Amino acid sequence: MTSCTPADGPPDLLFLLSWASHALQTEHAAGLAELGISPRAHYVLAQSRTGDLTQRQIGERCGVDKTTMVVTLDQLERAGLAERRPVPTDRRARLVVVTPAGEQVLLRAQQVVQRIQEDVLATLPEQDREVFLRALVTLVTGPLANSSPYAPGSRSGC
Template sequence: MAAHPTDRLGFLLSLRGELAGARIRSALGVAGLPPRHAMTLTHLAPGPTSQRELAIVMRLDPSQLVAILNELEASGLAERRRDPADRRRHIVEITPAGSAALARVDDAVTQAERELFGDLTQAETALLRDLLNRVVVDPADHSCDAD
């Protein structure tokens, strides 16, 4: 007899992930940003970084990142400039408009998370975060990020 889909942890995580993803995408729509654009701004918020490092941290192909950055620049949310110390390198940073958009994203995502995780205690939320950070998605990558 086959197990019910919610008895299989992978199926349950996939189902809940799809539902959570849809809710977060809806929240991001409030700020008018696709998820990858919002994540890029989140990574840029702490301060300027090289385009290469940003691609590595975000685990994106550099050409994908270029497309995202082109759109963020066109919207005035991020800017790139040549590194004066190494002209081959691009430095990327969030603009004041990008910071304002990120604040809207944070507000919308906070509300979505309240709805998604409202029945969990703080301890349960912390445990869930820890457990999910330990899930190995790429077998070659055992360095689970705690972002």
């Protein structure tokens, strides 16, 4: 790894988090590609699992704009992994339902993600793993909660 940390100063948090995020996203995308899905498709499937959320609600949860959500759902439907069904009380809205084939892919995707996470965390001493995760959760639910591109209403994300 290269370092943008000043020789006489503390580690650069932005650089370190960006590096870690990029590396983890790359591994995540590669692992899911073996299943024929993207990270975004994985997140949409995971949010759709209950079958009681609309396309719009899932998009908001994932921080995905309407156009990207439509494209993602079109891909999932073509692959036979999800279906859009009319909402009984609002014919303009569509519920997203994971198909049995989608459930199988989702299960395998969650195993891939779990394996990657375990591999990454295994590089830390065992006593530091929970502390590290708790600290990250504190950061993203605290000071970084509203500035994240993954925050509700943002345009990028999943």
